[in-house]
Amino acid sequence: MSTVLDVQDLKVSFHTRNGVVRAVDGVSFKVEKGKTTGIVGESGSGKSVTCYSLLGLVPMPPGRIEGGSAKFGDVDLLKLSEKELQRIRGSRISMIFQDPMTSLNPWLRVGTQVAEPLRLHEGLSKSEAWKRAVEALREVGIPDPEKRIHQYPHEFSGGMRQRVMIAMALITRPELLIADEPTTALDVTIQKQVLDLIRDLQKRLGIAVVFITHDLAVVSEVCDYVNVMYAGRLVEASPVQELFARPRHAYTQALMRSIPALQRKGEPLYTIPGLPPDLANLPSGCAFRPRQTPERQALCLTDRQPPLVEVSPGHWAQDCPGCLIRD
Amino acid sequence: MLRFTLYRLAQALGVILVVFTITFFLIRLTPGDPFAGEKAMPPDVRRVMEERYGLNKPLITQYFTTLGSYLRGDFQPSMKYQGMWNVKIIKDAFPISLAIGSCALVIALGLGLPAGIIAAVKKNTWMDYGFMSLALIGICLPTFVMGPMLIMTFGLKWRVFNVAGWFEKTDWVLPSLTMGLIYAAYIARLTRGGMLEVLNQDFIRTARAKGVPGSRIVMVHALRGGLLPVVAFLGPALAGITTGSFIIEKIFNLPGLGQHFVSSVFNRDYSLILATVVLLATLLVVTNFLTDVLVAWLNPKVRLS
Numbered sequence: 001m002s003t004v005l006d007v008q009d010l011k012v013s014f015h016t017r018n019g020v021v022r023a024v025d026g027v028s029f030k031v032e033k034g035k036t037t038g039i040v041g042e043s044g045s046g047k048s049v050t051c052y053s054l055l056g057l058v059p060m061p062p063g064r065i066e067g068g069s070a071k072f073g074d075v076d077l078l079k080l081s082e083k084e085l086q087r088i089r090g091s092r093i094s095m096i097f098q099d100p101m102t103s104l105n106p107w108l109r110v111g112t113q114v115a116e117p118l119r120l121h122e123g124l125s126k127s128e129a130w131k132r133a134v135e136a137l138r139e140v141g142i143p144d145p146e147k148r149i150h151q152y153p154h155e156f157s158g159g160m161r162q163r164v165m166i167a168m169a170l171i172t173r174p175e176l177l178i179a180d181e182p183t184t185a186l187d188v189t190i191q192k193q194v195l196d197l198i199r200d201l202q203k204r205l206g207i208a209v210v211f212i213t214h215d216l217a218v219v220s221e222v223c224d225y226v227n228v229m230y231a232g233r234l235v236e237a238s239p240v241q242e243l244f245a246r247p248r249h250a251y252t253q254a255l256m257r258s259i260p261a262l263q264r265k266g267e268p269l270y271t272i273p274g275l276p277p278d279l280a281n282l283p284s285g286c287a288f289r290p291r292q293t294p295e296r297q298a299l300c301l302t303d304r305q306p307p308l309v310e311v312s313p314g315h316w317a318q319d320c321p322g323c324l325i326r327d
Numbered sequence: 328m329l330r331f332t333l334y335r336l337a338q339a340l341g342v343i344l345v346v347f348t349i350t351f352f353l354i355r356l357t358p359g360d361p362f363a364g365e366k367a368m369p370p371d372v373r374r375v376m377e378e379r380y381g382l383n384k385p386l387i388t389q390y391f392t393t394l395g396s397y398l399r400g401d402f403q404p405s406m407k408y409q410g411m412w413n414v415k416i417i418k419d420a421f422p423i424s425l426a427i428g429s430c431a432l433v434i435a436l437g438l439g440l441p442a443g444i445i446a447a448v449k450k451n452t453w454m455d456y457g458f459m460s461l462a463l464i465g466i467c468l469p470t471f472v473m474g475p476m477l478i479m480t481f482g483l484k485w486r487v488f489n490v491a492g493w494f495e496k497t498d499w500v501l502p503s504l505t506m507g508l509i510y511a512a513y514i515a516r517l518t519r520g521g522m523l524e525v526l527n528q529d530f531i532r533t534a535r536a537k538g539v540p541g542s543r544i545v546m547v548h549a550l551r552g553g554l555l556p557v558v559a560f561l562g563p564a565l566a567g568i569t570t571g572s573f574i575i576e577k578i579f580n581l582p583g584l585g586q587h588f589v590s591s592v593f594n595r596d597y598s599l600i601l602a603t604v605v606l607l608a609t610l611l612v613v614t615n616f617l618t619d620v621l622v623a624w625l626n627p628k629v630r631l632s
Contacts, residue, residue, distance in 0.1 A: 057535055090537035097536075102529040106628065107551040117537050152627040168537070 003071075004176050004208040005031040005054075010068035010078075012046075012053045015061060019280040023049040025232040026068075031176065036202065036209040038223035038240070040216065040255070044276050046232040047212045051178045053078075055093060056085040072176070091121035094169035098181040100161035104153040110137075111149035114168045121172055136167040140197060159190035163197065170201055177202070178210045183218060195222055216259055220244055228252050231277050231287035234308060235323070238315040248311050250296065250323040251288050286320040296322045335619070339612040346608040347397070347601070351390055354592075354600050361406035361595045380406055380598070393601070402602045407594040413602035416587065421606075423493065424571030424583040427502050432568055434507025435514050440557070442511070443518025447526060447553070448545060458515060465512025474505045474578040491580040502579045506572060510564070517560055522553035551625050558625065562618025566610040 012024040024046045031037045039047040052058045054070050054077050070077040072093070077085070089095075094117075097103040105113055114136055115129035124132070130149065137145035140163040153161060162182060169177055179198065183191040199222055202209055211223055219226055219240065226243050228236040228251065236249040247253045254272045256262065263270060274291040283289060285302035292300060300322030309319040317324050362368050362376055377383045381392060396403055402413045442462065446455040465473075481501060482490035488501050525531065526549055534548045571585030584603070591599040623629045 055536060057532065086538045086540055088538070089535070090539075095533075095536040097529060097533060099529060103533045105530040105534065105548055107626065108548070116534075116539065120538055120540075154628050165533075 002033045003030050004033050004073075005210070006069075006071040007050075007054070008069045008071075010050060010053065010070065011066035012049055012058060012063060013066050014063050016280070021280045022232050022282065023063075023279060024053065027227075027229070027232075027234055028068075029227050029234070029237065031208045031210055032225075033175075033208050034202070034206045035224040036199075036211050036222050038211045038213065038219045038226040039229060040213060040219055040226060041229035042214060042276050044279070045229040046279075047214075047229050048180055050229070051095075051180060051210060051212060055089050055095065055178070056080070056082060057095075087121070090117040090169075090174075091172045092174050093176045093178065094172070094174040095178045095180065096162070096165045096169050096182045099185045100158055100165055101185065103165060104161055106153055108152075109149070110151055110153060110156070110164055113153075114149070114164060114171060117168065117172045132171060133167070136171045137164065139170075139201070140164070140167040142167070158186055159193060162186060162190075162194050166194075166197060166201070170205065170207075173205060174207060176208045176210065178212070180212045181214070182211075184213070184215070191218070198222070216255060217261065228255070231282060232279055233287065233305070233318070234316070235288070236315075236317045237308070238317075242312070242315050246312075246315075248315065248317040248325055249288075250292060250325070252317075253325070254291075286318070286323060288320075288323055292322055298322070335616055339616065342612055343605065343608050347394070347605055348390075350601055350604045351393065352386075354595070354597055355386060357595065359595050361597060363595065380404075393598075397605070402605075403598040405596055405599045407591070407596040407599065413599050416599065417584065417602060417606060420582055420584040420587060421570070423581060424576075424585060425569050427499050427506065427575075427581070427583065428569035428571065430499055430503035431506035431510060432565070434503060435510035437511075438507070439511035439514025440518055440554075442515040443557075444522055444545065444550075444553075446515065446519040447522035448541075450523065455519075459519065462512040462515040465509055466516070468509070470505055470509060470572065470574050471578060473508060474501070474575060477501050477505055478578070491578070493581050498579075498581075502575050502581060505575055505578075506568065510568065513560065514557055517556045518553065521556040522549060525549045525552040528552075555622065555625060558618060558621050562614050562621075563611060565614040566607060570607055570610065 007030070008028045010024055010027045011022070014021040014023055027046070027050055029037060029039075039050060041047045049058060049063075053063070053065055054072075056077075058065075065078055068078065072088070075084075077088070080088070104110070111130050111133050114133040115124075115126070118124045118129040118132055119126070134145045134149055137149060142148055142160060142163055148156075153164070156164060165182075177198075182198070183194050186194060195218065198209065201207075209222075211219070213219060223240050226236075226238060226240050227234050228243075228249065230251050236243065236247070236252045238248075243252065244256070247256055251272075257270045258272060260269055272291055277283060277287055277290065283302075285304065286300040286306050289297055289300035289302070301320050306318040306320035306323070308316045311317050311324070311326065360382070361380075362373055368376070374383070381389055384392070393403065402417075405411045405413055405416060408416065439462075442458040446458040449455050478490045478501060481487045488497050489495060492498060522545075526545075531544060531548060534544050539548065570588070571581075571583035573585040573589045575581070576583045576585045587599060587603050588607075591603060
């Protein structure tokens with residue numbers, strides 16, 4: 001199995017008036033060819049920033065990449081100039097986004113937008129690129145693509161727009177697709193269709209996918225490997241079956257307890273108490289400590305940040321005495 | 328599209344009719360009349376004059392007579408400038424205002440658009456602050472300060488242009504510049520605001536994620552949406568720009584149309600007031616229609632409905 005993307009010790013921070021916000025603080029993960037790697041976490045846990053920083057999409061300033069490496073093939077994405085990144089974005093690495101309602105340009109025809117990566121990266125003529133765009137739209141299941149390609153985004157429904165986004169992202173046959181909460185803004189039946197579509201295309205084209213989401217149900221459906229992020233760090237990383245069978249970190253367990261479908265009917269829904277910590281002002285020890293139960297809280301590290309350790313083959317978790325549950 | 332155009336045409340005629348009616352009756356409410364001068368006019372002469380212009384008939388009869396002659400394309404003689412037809416007055420003055428206004432518009436767009444776009448793209452840099460400070464000065468400076476300043480620099484100090492008048496081919500430069508710089512300031516600020524709003528949208532991030540180069544993002548992905556506020560502003564402003572400015576025409580001593588808007592009211596020149604107001608109203612209606620067409624072209628969502 002070949003590694004498409006190898007991120008090591010990525011650190012991204014934002015320099016704001018309220019101090020330095022460490023959005024991503026030493027994150028490492030790998031993405032294998034043909035596999036889906038999930039990044040799960042609450043809002044503000046740094047999962048999106050992780051991926052945006054790989055493609056140079058973090059606004060700089062105030063953002064700054066403080067360290068780490070991201071090996072993609074034989075290049076380090078973090079070391080590339082904007083020009084070099086432009087050649088990779090949309091041709092070898094593509095992205096799809098959360099809200100298909102706002103992610104397509106309302107002033108441009110769908111065809112112009114879907115064909116644009118081909119025109120930019122492969123230098124195709126307009127008619128050639130549009131022909132390929134019609135095929136791409138057909139491939140993602142848009143009926144009557146010859147007609148639809150001339151329409152504008154507002155003439156498409158939400159689910160159809162996300163299909164357009166997927167067609168646009170995959171039209172250049174990239175090696176890696178980064179999907180940033182692609183189903184969050186869709187209703188459940190459409191979610192299922194879009195997930196199936198991504199999985200089908202992934203299987204057929206053999207691409208690697210990084211799947212960002214806060215929805216564990218989606219993770220269990222599509223991911224092969226899961227990274228759980230909290231406060232800009234990985235708290236747990238594991239193959240998907242292993243994670244759902246034996247979650248080791250208190251945060252992962254709390255997340256799973258919060259899945260409504262897994263709770264008994266009639267009982268109040270479980271929520272994790274408290275709020276994610278302020279990233280500009282992190283506690284010195286274990287970041288999850290303030291949200292732990294009192295007896296566990298006493299055990300959490302307060303003097304240093306807990307390191308990731310391999311608790312069982314391929315399964316990593318933060319080694320905090322209060323949060324890590326060993327067998 | 329045909330139905331839309333016909334509907335707008337009917338609407339336009341309605342607006343012009345309302346403006347015509349209001350103007351006609353409103354000027355009759357003002358004290359004085361076209362023949363009230365410093366020297367009182369002998370009663371016999373006055374009677375002849377009033378008879379000649381139909382002012383002795385009941386007001387409502389006058390209204391319908393005037394409306395009838397407007398409908399036949401007869402815009403009546405001026406009541407103050409003896410023997411002059413309003414059409415002739417406007418024909419002489421309007422081209423001058425139109426020429427100056429057109430040049431001012433080119434200056435305003437040529438300076439304002441690039442300045443606004445650059446300020447938006449280079450947000451919070453010295454370029455942004457520089458252009459926006461200039462724009463703020465432009466907005467704050469009244470024409471009667473900007474005009475004399477330009478006259479002092481180019482006319483008196485460097486002697487490149489005439490200080491005033493309408494004799495040489497270069498005489499349009501200073502008035503156009505005065506008007507153009509001030510509109511450029513407005514356009515620059517509107518462009519910056521519009522562009523910033525669009526550049527912060529999600530679809531710009533999508534474009535960046537596709538590897539679209541920065542210049543293409545601005546020109547292809549952002550400009551259409553970013554220019555909407557400018558188009559919305561320019562449409563109505565266009566009528567004002569092309570019919571001339573009283574102040575600028577006074578400063579530069581130009582025989583343009585702007586002066587007639589003001590002087591005809593002082594003269595109580597009933598028929599000339601009506602003619603100029605109807606002209607301005609027609610221009611406003613036309614430019615507003617053109618703006619709507621342009622907005623529909625820029626914005627596919629409007630086009631559909």
